[in-house]
Amino acid sequence: MNGTSASAQPASFQSSQLPASASDAAADAAPVVAFRKVSIAFDGPPVLENISFSLAPAETRILLGPAGVGKSVLLKLTNGLLRPDQGSILLFGEEISHMPETDLFPLRARTGMVFQEGALFDSLTVRDNVAYQLIGERVPDDQIDRRVRKVLGFVGLEETFSLYPSSLSGGMKRRVAIARAFIRTPELLLYDSPTGGLDPVTSTTIIELVMKERDVYRTPSLLVTHRLQDAFTLCSHRFDSERNRMVPLPEGETDPNTTFLMLEGGRLIFDGSLHELLHSENPFVREFLE
Amino acid sequence: MPIDTIENTAKQLVLTVQDYSLFAARAFTNLFTEPRYLPDFLIQSDVIGFGSLSIVVLSGLSTGGVLALQSAATLSAFGATAVTGQFVSLTMIRELGPVLTGVMVSGRNASSMASELGSMVVTEQIDAMRALGVDPMRKLVTPRIFASISMLFFLTIVADACGIAGGGLVTVFMNHQNGTQYLDKAWECLRYPDVIQGLVKPLFFGYILGSIGCFYGMRTTGGTQGVGRSTIQAVVWASVLIIFVDFLLTQVLLTLFPPL
Numbered sequence: 001m002n003g004t005s006a007s008a009q010p011a012s013f014q015s016s017q018l019p020a021s022a023s024d025a026a027a028d029a030a031p032v033v034a035f036r037k038v039s040i041a042f043d044g045p046p047v048l049e050n051i052s053f054s055l056a057p058a059e060t061r062i063l064l065g066p067a068g069v070g071k072s073v074l075l076k077l078t079n080g081l082l083r084p085d086q087g088s089i090l091l092f093g094e095e096i097s098h099m100p101e102t103d104l105f106p107l108r109a110r111t112g113m114v115f116q117e118g119a120l121f122d123s124l125t126v127r128d129n130v131a132y133q134l135i136g137e138r139v140p141d142d143q144i145d146r147r148v149r150k151v152l153g154f155v156g157l158e159e160t161f162s163l164y165p166s167s168l169s170g171g172m173k174r175r176v177a178i179a180r181a182f183i184r185t186p187e188l189l190l191y192d193s194p195t196g197g198l199d200p201v202t203s204t205t206i207i208e209l210v211m212k213e214r215d216v217y218r219t220p221s222l223l224v225t226h227r228l229q230d231a232f233t234l235c236s237h238r239f240d241s242e243r244n245r246m247v248p249l250p251e252g253e254t255d256p257n258t259t260f261l262m263l264e265g266g267r268l269i270f271d272g273s274l275h276e277l278l279h280s281e282n283p284f285v286r287e288f289l290e
Numbered sequence: 291m292p293i294d295t296i297e298n299t300a301k302q303l304v305l306t307v308q309d310y311s312l313f314a315a316r317a318f319t320n321l322f323t324e325p326r327y328l329p330d331f332l333i334q335s336d337v338i339g340f341g342s343l344s345i346v347v348l349s350g351l352s353t354g355g356v357l358a359l360q361s362a363a364t365l366s367a368f369g370a371t372a373v374t375g376q377f378v379s380l381t382m383i384r385e386l387g388p389v390l391t392g393v394m395v396s397g398r399n400a401s402s403m404a405s406e407l408g409s410m411v412v413t414e415q416i417d418a419m420r421a422l423g424v425d426p427m428r429k430l431v432t433p434r435i436f437a438s439i440s441m442l443f444f445l446t447i448v449a450d451a452c453g454i455a456g457g458g459l460v461t462v463f464m465n466h467q468n469g470t471q472y473l474d475k476a477w478e479c480l481r482y483p484d485v486i487q488g489l490v491k492p493l494f495f496g497y498i499l500g501s502i503g504c505f506y507g508m509r510t511t512g513g514t515q516g517v518g519r520s521t522i523q524a525v526v527w528a529s530v531l532i533i534f535v536d537f538l539l540t541q542v543l544l545t546l547f548p549p550l
Contacts, residue, residue, distance in 0.1 A: 081417050101425070109423030119418035121410075133422050136325075180422075190421075 029057045030093055032188050032220045033078055038087035038097075040073060047073050049266045051087070055188075058218040058257055062231045064270075064288065065263035071224040072116065074263070075190050078222060079111045080104040092187065109133060112181030112219075113190040118173035120165040120180075126152070127161050130180045151179045155209055171202030178209055189213060189221035195230050207233050208246045214258070215239040228289065234258055235274045262288065309509070313431075314501040320425075320432040330433035337402075338434075339441035342395045343448065349394050350449035353386055354378055354456030362465045371467060375475035378457035383480065383488040387450040389536050392495030395442055396528035400503035403434055404524035407507025408517035416508070431504040438500030439493055446492040483547030491539055495532045502528040 031054035038051045047070045055061050063071050076082040077089060080096045089097045091107055099107075120129050128135065130151060131144045139147075152158045155175040165173055174194055181189060191210060195203035207230050213219055215238050225231055235254045237246040249255070260277045262270035264284045270277060277285065320326075361377045407430060410416050419426050454476055462469040506524040510516045 076417070079421060081420055105420075105423045105425060108421055111421070113418070113421040115414045115418055115421075117414065119414040121415055121418070122413075132419075132424070136422075136424055 031056055031090065032059075032092060033222065034090040035074075035077075036088045036090075038077060038084045038089060040077065040082065040084045040086075046085075046266050048077075048084075048263075051268050053261055053268060053271055055220055055222055056257075057220055060214050060221045060223065060234065060255075060258045061261055062234060062258065063222060063224045063261045063263065064226065064228070064231060066226060066288070069263045070266050071226075071263060072192050075113075075192050075222060075224055078190055079108050079113060079188075109184070110186060111188045111190060112184070112186035114174070114177045114181050114192060114194050116192045116196055118165070118170075118177040120173055120176060122165050124164075125161075126157070126163050126165070126168070126176050129165065129176060130183055132180065133184055147183060148179075151183045152176075154182060154212070155179045156205070169202075171198050171205065174198065174202075174206055175209065178206070182213065185217065186219060189219050191221060191223040191225075193224050193226070195225065195227055203227070203230060204233070208239070210234065211237060211246050212239045214255075216241060231260065232274070310501070310505050313505050313508070314497075316427055317431045317435050317501060317504070318497075320428050321436060325428060327429050327433050330429060331437055334433050334437035335441055338395065338399050338437050339444060342398055342441070342445055345394050345398060346391055346445045346449050347452050349390055350382075350387070350452030351456035351459075353390055353449075354382060354453030354458075355460040357381055357386070357453070358457035358460035358465065362461070362467075371465070372471055373475055374457065374461055374465070374467065375454075375472035375477075376479040379454050379476035380479055380484060382453035382457075383450050384484050385536075385540075387453060388446050388488055388491035388495060389532065391442060391446045391449040392492065392499060392532040392536075393529050395438075395445060396495075396499035396503070396532060397525055399438065400499045400524045400528040401521045403500070403503030404507040404510075404520045405517055407431075407504060408510035408520040411508060411510045412513050412517060426508070431501075431508065434504055435497060435500035438503075439496035442492040442496035442499070443489065446488065450488060483543075487540075487543045487547065490543065491536060494535055494539060498531045498535060499528045502531065 033055040035051050035053050039046050039049045041047055051074065053061070063074065065071050073082060077084055079091065080089075080099065084097050087097065088095055092110065094107065096104060096107065121132070124132070127145070127148050130148045131139075134144045134147065149158060149161065152161060155178055157172060157175050157179065160168060160172060160176065165176070168176065178194065194210065195206050198206065210221070210223060211234060214221060214234075223234070233246075235258045237248050238255065239245075240247045254274050259273050260270060261268060262277070262285060269282055270280060270285050278289070280286065357378045358374055361374050362371055365371045365374060365377070407416070410430075416426050419429065457476075458469060458472050461467045461472045503524045506520040506527070510520040512519070
């Protein structure tokens with residue numbers, strides 16, 4: 001595994017944005033997620049083997065790797081949708097690898113997850129999909145409507161309030177799924193290939209939303225993708241709240257709180273910054289980048 | 291190797307029975323702890339109860355009619371056509387009403403539950419529900435099982451009534467016998483143990499069809515093909531188990547309430 005220290009960065013890629021004290025505080029704080037030597041298999045060879053990494057508060061980690069390498073499995077392990085065969089997983093400081101399902105529900109409720117295909121409930125309207133947790137908590141209807149409209153406004157889909165998922169395009173479904181994940185202002189966001197199978201314009205819209213959540217609310221997140229372009233955009237841009245769109249960082253600067261993980265053959269072969277990724281000597285990383 | 295195949299099949303069977311037992315027990319015990327989803331129970335009761343009414347009425351009428359036709363032919367040989375009402379009423383209430391309703395409703399609803407939940411599994415909607423902090427067992431499974439139990443109870447009463455009515459129609463209009471005598475015999479022969487037998491069975495059958503439908507739906511794998519497979523397994527196993535459990539229940543109930 002490549003080192004995580006950001007030593008001797010060339011001038012072309014300097015981490016910027018946060019003041020040093022904020023960055024240090026994030027690094028020192030207890031991790032939101034921590035994997036320790038986690039392995040899992042499904043009736044065959046291990047899908048993930050000996051995986052260790054952590055996610056600090058306000059940090060965004062981009063999980064790269066080819067299709068079928070176990071990225072989605074890793075994401076589902078993070079909030080206890082799957083249980084590891086070995087190792088331990090800490091979520092919000094609590095060990096969840098052997099936690100009973102009933103104890104996991106409150107922790108999951110603090111987490112937002114965007115599934116690969118959206119996973120919207122097709123028998124419910126967009127309003128009811130987005131407000132699913134709020135309806136369960138018996139929040140008054142007028143309050144639900146107000147919060148749903150606000151979060152749909154955040155993803156630019158106010159007009160879909162009363163529609164059913166079947167009448168939405170793939171990109172719109174993904175944005176509704178993001179709205180559903182955002183509505184309770186989660187303490188952790190998990191994105192499972194949010195741009196997979198989408199056209200470049202829609203992908204950019206989705207990445208802009210992820211960036212908006214990262215830069216406006218500073219929610220820690222774990223994002224799975226196999227699209228390098230999306231990953232690099234997240235690193236090289238920031239969200240400008242005044243102009244309400246993403247803007248490129250100054251030449252040579254990257255977001256210091258956006259780092260990378262790479263999986264290959266069920267093993268974590270890279271853990272580090274964009275600079276370290278681009279200068280990695282690992283043959284698989286080089287091949288993946290090229 | 292054939293021995294390995296037998297061993298693996300046996301292990302799989304035992305594992306499935308174990309999984310089903312845990313699943314059914316958890317769905318049942320969920321009823322006694324919060325949160326409970328009453329609106330979902332009511333929606334499912336409407337889907338299962340009102341939705342199955344037409345098939346239960348039609349099958350009840352036809353079965354009662356067939357019983358009257360067949361019994362009249364046999365009973366006339368002994369000059370006992372007057373007891374057609376007794377024959378139809380006892381057969382419907384003790385056996386055919388519960389079993390037929392159970393099998394008919396499982397054909398309609400166990401398949402629907404398995405395919406609906408199976409589709410939700412393969413499209414990650416179940417995982418999404420869990421990720422949102424909602425227990426799918428409580429939200430989806432428990433309301434379906436208890437709606438099946440409560441609705442099958444009432445549907446069985448409807449099937450019994452329709453069966454007796456169907457038998458009466460055949461007796462009067464096709465066998466040209468006295469309708470009053472038919473109804474009088476049908477009522478007169480009934481004892482409380484008969485009625486209890488007929489009303490206890492649908493409680494078990496409802497539990498079987500609801501739990502089997504949900505069980506196969508929730509363990510669906512393999513995409514749309516897997517949904518089809520789960521649906522078939524749910525209907526087959528629910529029907530077979532209903533008939534098998536009917537045999538066991540009849541034994542127990544006859545021991546508890548011996549015939550006069």
